[in-house]
Amino acid sequence: MLSIAHVLARARAMFPDRLAVWDGETRITFSELGRRVDALAGALRRLGLNKGDRVAILDGNSHRYLESYYAAAQTGIVLLPLNARLAPAELVYILNDAGARALLVSGAFFGAFEAARASLRTLEIVVAYGEGNRPTSAFEYEKLLADAEPLTQPVPVEPDDICQIYYTSGTTGEPKGVCLTYRNMTASMLDAAVGLGLTFRDTWMHAAPLFHLVDAWAVWALPLLGAPQVTMHFEPERLLALIERTRSTAVALPPTLINMVVNHPKVGSYDVRTLRLIMFGGSPAPLGVLQQASQTLPTHYTHAYGITETSGICTLQRPEETLTKAGSAGHTVPHIEAEVVDDDDRLLPLDTVGEVVIRGERVMREYWNKPEATAEALRDSWYHTGDMGYFDGERNLYIVDRKKDMIITGGENVYSVEVESVLSTHPAVLEVAVIGVPSEQWGEAVKAVVVLRAGSAATEQELIAFCRDKIAGYKIPKSVDFSAEPLPKTSTGKPAKRRLRDRYWEGRKSKI
């Protein structure tokens, strides 16, 4: 049976001498990658780690991150990719909650680990690599590999076994571990390959962090096709230089990072003609960003709507429709079945906004050790996304807002994303977030928080006037605040609206 557990073995047999991974000056063929993964898998087993054990990894994007994914699949170990931006207290919570027995950690994170270490209740084994003061009693990654007895026969796994646990960023309540299975990720791999039309001739650039499903499905889809992956730490010019150097063809970037790249002064200095696709997930890109991007960095831009709980990409826009249907997230990929429901879980017709729900082979098995949260999210076999949206007459999905970001003003629903999309087309606006703030008169009042482009100017009244005739009166911001700093972002690069809202709701009961 087809499974992500076998794709590396398949690739090394079929494409032994092809480039598999490119990380800085390190280039690894599928054959060599296979040998390293056999060694890592053997080493993990020798350390006493077995099928079902949780092994965490804390690193930026690297070839060792990819090796950990493959070695986990080869041993049946459950990989726990940790958000690299977490504070020590959050690391403690997650590692204890998941009952992680081992941690792989790179030099940049030794400090965070040491700060957390004393509070870790289940951690027994640390494997470290990279520069810095290696934590005491940690094993060194490369030495482990050199000394290992390679595990060449994969440990058998079942389709509904857990392969990875991703902790959600936890904007409300405590972080929850999303348990994904081999069946989930195998379907996700196929959906990405079919949906994006990936082939043997592609090279995937991991600019998005490998601890997120923004493109962690590529870990499986690219070897399936015999195609290489490049790992990097995002920085706008570095991305451009690496695309030129590695002749990468495709990359996933949130709109905020696209904005950074296309506004970079050296955007025209690199030859990035091999790039055929920028997939942007996370949030709908404001139209203004897309228009500018299409001019400054011409390629295909594809909006993807994806969720960790549904193992990645759920819908994909066709590149031809990026500008003509801006705001649309496109069509569901093959293994995704999606509908829109009201607050009583009744199916809603086309063109009617409600909560997006998803079912099928892509939906997570459970939240780790949280049966109540699982039951709440997976009602009647439908995963409830918390996203408000609608399908148009051709089943294109439009996400209008997070349920929690929707503003209720004078009894009307205002979707913050719609207002942001209008303001983003103003030439002076670099970044914008629209939130609800307390109002005696309206309950909530619409407010825009704006970062202006360097050298540009605009007044509050001018921006409010700009919205007129473009959206209904009740959606137009009552006020605009200007920020000299970039807007706060979540770890996936989305505007962190909760943090923005908190400033205005202090001492009051906000909705979240």
Add this chain to the structure above:
Amino acid sequence: MLSIAHVLARARAMFPDRLAVWDGETRITFSELGRRVDALAGALRRLGLNKGDRVAILDGNSHRYLESYYAAAQTGIVLLPLNARLAPAELVYILNDAGARALLVSGAFFGAFEAARASLRTLEIVVAYGEGNRPTSAFEYEKLLADAEPLTQPVPVEPDDICQIYYTSGTTGEPKGVCLTYRNMTASMLDAAVGLGLTFRDTWMHAAPLFHLVDAWAVWALPLLGAPQVTMHFEPERLLALIERTRSTAVALPPTLINMVVNHPKVGSYDVRTLRLIMFGGSPAPLGVLQQASQTLPTHYTHAYGITETSGICTLQRPEETLTKAGSAGHTVPHIEAEVVDDDDRLLPLDTVGEVVIRGERVMREYWNKPEATAEALRDSWYHTGDMGYFDGERNLYIVDRKKDMIITGGENVYSVEVESVLSTHPAVLEVAVIGVPSEQWGEAVKAVVVLRAGSAATEQELIAFCRDKIAGYKIPKSVDFSAEPLPKTSTGKPAKRRLRDRYWEGRKSKI
């Protein structure tokens, strides 16, 4: 769960106004196709046909053929696509063996049906369409649709329910009904889409008959992507004209038909630049044919190895390797697990010829009503293909011969395909088949049967000499016969070697 049963419903919702089918002057959008299929499904149900009933179809390629596939999936009816070249006695055998309750038949086949009719034991319902004297008591297809109460809710099916039964051509013994399931065909659809890199922008030309899995998987893969299919009856110039007219991008053709197209005097008269792919199945293309084809009709040529019992394409060659690795059938597609075994079913190492065996989600459920044949073919969950081949060091599959076409001469195995490949590169050779003929001295002796190009000449001695230094002495034909007629072909366009052999083995005990 993803299933071929839902792909048309999905496509009509997502791509209502896109072209779905192009058949002569008839163009049908996905929306219209959906309405017609709803009506046909309703009509079949009203006629008393239910889930699991076998309904046969006897037609050339047509939009109604496609409609029948979709209506069967919508009702859970088992479609029985009949080889259009069968003699009445063969039709009788198959329809009775399958217990077909209904038959859809087009005008060109009314005669064949009438000749068979009196002997059909289970047939109750005939639905006819097209020109000619409609069989008595037959329903007329279009009238049924016009009068039908549409079935808009698909009948639920399980992944292991049978969706189609294809009868094998039966070169030995009686024809066997290959029972394929929804699971089989869903995996086949994905494998073709991923393997061939098909997208929304493709248009598939059905030049191969829809009663064969050469490309009947396209019935599902193209709507999955929202892409159109063209139906035609193959004739070389008609194919070229239709590619130009419909801007088709991909087609499957056996090497014998590629040969006819690229040798057609008007091959250069049509604009076929939209064509990006010719998949050739059925048999490895002789190198000479490929070399000429690449000159005369430049596009990507991709060798596919496929079998009805494994629901279509098993391996695919990358187009870049068509000439450099001629004879290779390429790599397995994602859902196919293949190995090579000896006569005792022991796995053989790389580079060693044995029988190709296949397992996984693509393997048929059974031969219809033939538990012994099923058990013989599906030993230890591996389907035994009857094809001799080997994997090279990069897991490219090479099919050297049908087990039955292998020649044993003086104790040595000679693979007829290898010898044909050499002779095909001789400039005077248009067609060639290599067979074993009776020999007192050698047991079997290698013989080539050759059709020369119009205006070319070559002697037996010249062709034998041409093989020297190219293959080992024992493989070189001991004799060459020249045929003024085209070589006999099977219904899939392969050389019908059994019929060729029979002429030489009359009155003797041949091996098959």
